[in-house]
Amino acid sequence: MGVTLSYLGVIVLLPVIALVLKGAEIGPARFWAITTAPRTLAALQLTLLAATMATIFNALYGLLMAWVLVRYEFPGKRILDALVDIPFALPTAVAGLALSALFAANGWYGAILEPMGLPVVFTIWGVAIAMSFTSIPFVIRAVQPVLEDLDPQYEQAARTLGAGRFTIFARVIFPAILPAFLVGVTLSFARSLGEFGAVVFIAGNLPMKTEIASLLAVIRLEEYDYNGAAVIALVLLLIALLLLVVSNLLQARALRYKGKTA
Amino acid sequence: MTMTIRNLTRRFGQTEVLRGIDLTVEKGELVALLGPSGSGKTTLLRIISGLDWPDAGQLTVAGGDWLAKKAEERRTGFVFQHYALFPHMKVRDNIAFGLTVLPRDRRPPPVQIRARVAELLQFLQIPHLADRYPSELSGGQRQRVALGRALAIDPEVLLLDEPFGALDAQVRRDLRRWLREVHDATGTTTIFVTHDQEEAFELADRVVVMGAGQIEQIGRPDEIYDHPASPFTARFLGLTVEIPVNLRAGRIEAPGLDGSALSRRAMADGPATLFLRPSDITPVPDPEGAFRITEAVSTGALLRLRLEGPADCIAEAELPRRAGVPGLIPGQRVRLRPEAGQIFPGGPGPVQAAAVPSLKTKESLQ
Ligand SMILES: Nc1ncnc2c1ncn2[C@@H]1O[C@H](COP(=O)(O)OP(=O)(O)O)[C@@H](O)[C@H]1O
Ligand SMILES: [Mg+2]
Numbered sequence: 001m002g003v004t005l006s007y008l009g010v011i012v013l014l015p016v017i018a019l020v021l022k023g024a025e026i027g028p029a030r031f032w033a034i035t036t037a038p039r040t041l042a043a044l045q046l047t048l049l050a051a052t053m054a055t056i057f058n059a060l061y062g063l064l065m066a067w068v069l070v071r072y073e074f075p076g077k078r079i080l081d082a083l084v085d086i087p088f089a090l091p092t093a094v095a096g097l098a099l100s101a102l103f104a105a106n107g108w109y110g111a112i113l114e115p116m117g118l119p120v121v122f123t124i125w126g127v128a129i130a131m132s133f134t135s136i137p138f139v140i141r142a143v144q145p146v147l148e149d150l151d152p153q154y155e156q157a158a159r160t161l162g163a164g165r166f167t168i169f170a171r172v173i174f175p176a177i178l179p180a181f182l183v184g185v186t187l188s189f190a191r192s193l194g195e196f197g198a199v200v201f202i203a204g205n206l207p208m209k210t211e212i213a214s215l216l217a218v219i220r221l222e223e224y225d226y227n228g229a230a231v232i233a234l235v236l237l238l239i240a241l242l243l244l245v246v247s248n249l250l251q252a253r254a255l256r257y258k259g260k261t262a
Numbered sequence: 263m264t265m266t267i268r269n270l271t272r273r274f275g276q277t278e279v280l281r282g283i284d285l286t287v288e289k290g291e292l293v294a295l296l297g298p299s300g301s302g303k304t305t306l307l308r309i310i311s312g313l314d315w316p317d318a319g320q321l322t323v324a325g326g327d328w329l330a331k332k333a334e335e336r337r338t339g340f341v342f343q344h345y346a347l348f349p350h351m352k353v354r355d356n357i358a359f360g361l362t363v364l365p366r367d368r369r370p371p372p373v374q375i376r377a378r379v380a381e382l383l384q385f386l387q388i389p390h391l392a393d394r395y396p397s398e399l400s401g402g403q404r405q406r407v408a409l410g411r412a413l414a415i416d417p418e419v420l421l422l423d424e425p426f427g428a429l430d431a432q433v434r435r436d437l438r439r440w441l442r443e444v445h446d447a448t449g450t451t452t453i454f455v456t457h458d459q460e461e462a463f464e465l466a467d468r469v470v471v472m473g474a475g476q477i478e479q480i481g482r483p484d485e486i487y488d489h490p491a492s493p494f495t496a497r498f499l500g501l502t503v504e505i506p507v508n509l510r511a512g513r514i515e516a517p518g519l520d521g522s523a524l525s526r527r528a529m530a531d532g533p534a535t536l537f538l539r540p541s542d543i544t545p546v547p548d549p550e551g552a553f554r555i556t557e558a559v560s561t562g563a564l565l566r567l568r569l570e571g572p573a574d575c576i577a578e579a580e581l582p583r584r585a586g587v588p589g590l591i592p593g594q595r596v597r598l599r600p601e602a603g604q605i606f607p608g609g610p611g612p613v614q615a616a617a618v619p620s621l622k623t624k625e626s627l628q
Contacts, residue, residue: 153346156313159333160340161360161415171363175350257350257395 019237022230034231039207040216044235047213050124051192054131058188062139063181069140070147084141087134092197099130100202122204127212130199131192138191142184146177178254186247190240263289263324263418263451265310270319272305279305280316281475287419287453292445294462295455297472298498303455304343306472307421310453311338323418339412339450341422345404347396353407354379354392360415382410386444402433409441413448422454426461438465459499463487471495489604493537496604501537503577505598507605509534517572518552520599527605537604543579544599545569547589551597553577558592565590569598 023031034040069081087095103110103120113120120126150173158168174181196214203210213232220228265287272280279302287293295303308314310321312333321328328336347356361375370378383389386406396404405425412420425441426434442465445452456462462469463483471478471486478498479491490496507516512526514536545553545567557568565583567590570576577598581587590596 151346153342153344154348156333157340157342157346157348157411158359158363159313160311160336160338161363161411162334162337163359163363164334167363171359172348175348254350257352258397 016237019230019233022226023234026227026231030227031231031234034228035235039211040213040228040232042208043211043213043216043232046124046127046210047193047236048239050127050212051131051189053124053128054135054192055185055189057128057132058136058139059181059185062136062184062188063143065136066140066143066147069144084137088137092134092195093201095133096130096198096201099133099198100126103129103202121202122206122210124210126202126204127199127210130202131195134195134198135188135191138187139181139184142180142187143177146180147173150176175254179251182247182251182254186243189243193236193240265419265451266320266322267306267310268320268322270306270309270316270321272302272309272314272316279475280309283319283475283477285470285477285480287451289451290449292442292452292465292467293454294466294469295453295472296459296462296469296498297457297478299457300474301472302475303457303472304423307340307423307453307455310419311340311421312336313340337415337418339409339415339417339420341405341408341412341420341425343423343425343427345396345408347404347407347411349396352393352395353388353399354383356396356407357382357410357414359411378414382414385447386410386413387440400433401429402437405429405437406440409444413444413450417450420450420452422452424455424457426458427456434461441465471498473498488602490537493535493606496537496606501539501604503538503540503543503579505536505538505571505575505577506573507534507536508532509605509607514605518597520546520597523599523601524603529605529607532607534605534607536600537606538577538600539602540566540578540580542600542602543577544581544601545579545587545590545596546599547587547594548597549595551595553596553598555590555592555594555596558590569596571598 101107105114154172158172205211217229217232267285270283358375358379388406469486470480473494478495490499507514510531514521553569553571556570559566564580567579
């Protein structure tokens with residue numbers, strides 16, 4: 001217990017504290033100036049927007065995928081189930097290279113999309129796709145076990161009471177998996193905010209256009225602008241923290257029927 | 263509405279779980295499905311509600327083919343063994359569920375739903391629980407809510423699967439009486455499953471005894487209690503003592519057995535088996551008796567005797583301890599005087615399942 005906590009402190013807490021101290025050292029005025037600099041703002045905006053797009057897609061597709069994996073039997077199901085973990089297992093740089101090869105103008109997907117006037121590489125779509133790819137397992141793996149353990153009697157009870165399939169999903173199943181779903185979505189969003197390896201290959205990294213915040217932090221670091229790097233990192237950290245708080249509040253709300261006497 | 267079940271069959275792989283069920287349930291009846299665990303009771307209930315489908319057979323309600331209807335179209339109030347209350351909904355929302363999911367054109371306005379829920383809460387004597395979550399209720403309270411949720415849709419038939427199975431004895435008795443009252447007040451046709459004969463006999467208008475996927479007997483509680491129609495039913499209803507006898511001119515003959523309290527029977531001469539409840543056997547001390555007491559245990563109210571007879575025949579007798587019959591101690595020889603019993607043709611061992619007219623005691627004939 002003690003070891004676990006101190007380990008957590010050294011690995012997680014200490015860097016965060018160092019970062020916050022660094023931020024405090026900079027002072028509010030400088031902090032504000034760096035944050036609102038056009039290039040920083042553009043990077044933050046792109047990152048947030050792309051992460052939101054990726055997360056919305058992951059939420060919908062991840063839920064569907066978990067549903068299919070739990071509720072349907074089909075040949076190759078076990079293989080598909082194993083494939084879900086690939087985005088986590090793959091080095092992100094490899095994922096990024098593979099994605100940019102696929103979506104490049106001469107790649108398998110790009111060759112179809114580009115002529116339709118839907119370029120992906122070097123656009124926000126590319127950024128979002130890379131983010132989505134690397135974070136989708138969060139949603140699937142969070143929802144899947146809860147869905148598996150869900151007692152079929154609740155659905156059966158709902159059916160005898162006259163509820164159709166959609167109503168059962170909306171009013172019986174979804175509330176049961178909601179807490180897990182929120183966890184998956186939050187993690188997916190947090191991961192998308194910080195995703196670096198996969199994104200930089202497909203984004204093109206044009207300043208003011210397709211440059212994500214964590215890349216800008218790296219660039220500042222390379223320019224020996226430690227303050228600039230720290231401010232961007234801090235802003236990302238604050239957004240992630242805020243997200244965790246909101247997510248926990250929502251979860252607590254979704255679970256309010258449990259906590260009391262059992 | 264009359265529910266008619268014809269030749270219903272259900273297989274799970276190789277196992278035949280229901281093997282040709284025929285049953286008719288009249289409007290307003292309270293019917294118990296009584297049988298040991300694994301006899302197919304739940305499966306039958308699930309088929310009636312549309313949660314499962316038979317491999318063959320018919321199910322009609324008021325002349326309409328229910329097998330052509332989906333579960334959500336049948337309006338069966340199903341009360342699950344473990345209640346299956348929606349954990350994220352308060353009691354009032356659980357009860358309202360069936361009304362709020364009605365198609366828009368048939369759904370009552372919210373005010374009306376609220377009023378109906380309040381009325382049900384009152385009727386079920388649980389208005390104080392309206393704003394609790396299921397996790398904040400005791401087992402008995404959950405059971406009441408589950409019944410309220412099922413009643414809210416004004417069901418065609420109410421189906422209860424071992425409704426009191428998970429509750430302790432006192433709550434069981436209270437809820438049993440309460441369910442009877444609810445049934446009498448609403449007049450809802452009700453089928454409930456149990457493996458507890460006392461529960462079935464006390465509560466039901468008619469009892470359906472099931473064994474291994476078949477109906478063994480249907481009848482009023484007393485009828486079944488007095489005249490089990492098959493060796494299976496006899497054993498299941500507590501006629502656990504089996505004594506091989508010989509029938510001659512309608513009288514039983516067996517060493518050490520005094521059949522004078524049993525009436526004559528119109529049955530062919532030959533070997534047969536007498537089924538008895540331990541409480542229907544009176545042991546009479548007799549130095550010449552064919553049975554010997556090997557064990558005498560008191561349960562407080564009862565004296566329980568274990569008896570060994572000729573040809574390895576083991577019997578058990580129960581009598582009020584305070585009646586104080588002297589000489590009922592281990593080692594003592596006795597003869598047995600059955601007060602009531604059931605007789606089936608055939609010797610001991612795998613007994614023929616043929617139903618046979620029952621044996622009446624002299625007392626019940628007078
Ligand atoms: N879904 C199922 N798949 C396979 N076997 C089943 C299934 N449901 C029930 N059974 C089997 O059918 C038999 C009867 O079960 P059930 O109807 O639950 O009996 P009861 O309710 O009388 O205890 C049991 O042997 C059980 O194992
Ligand atoms: Mg059962």
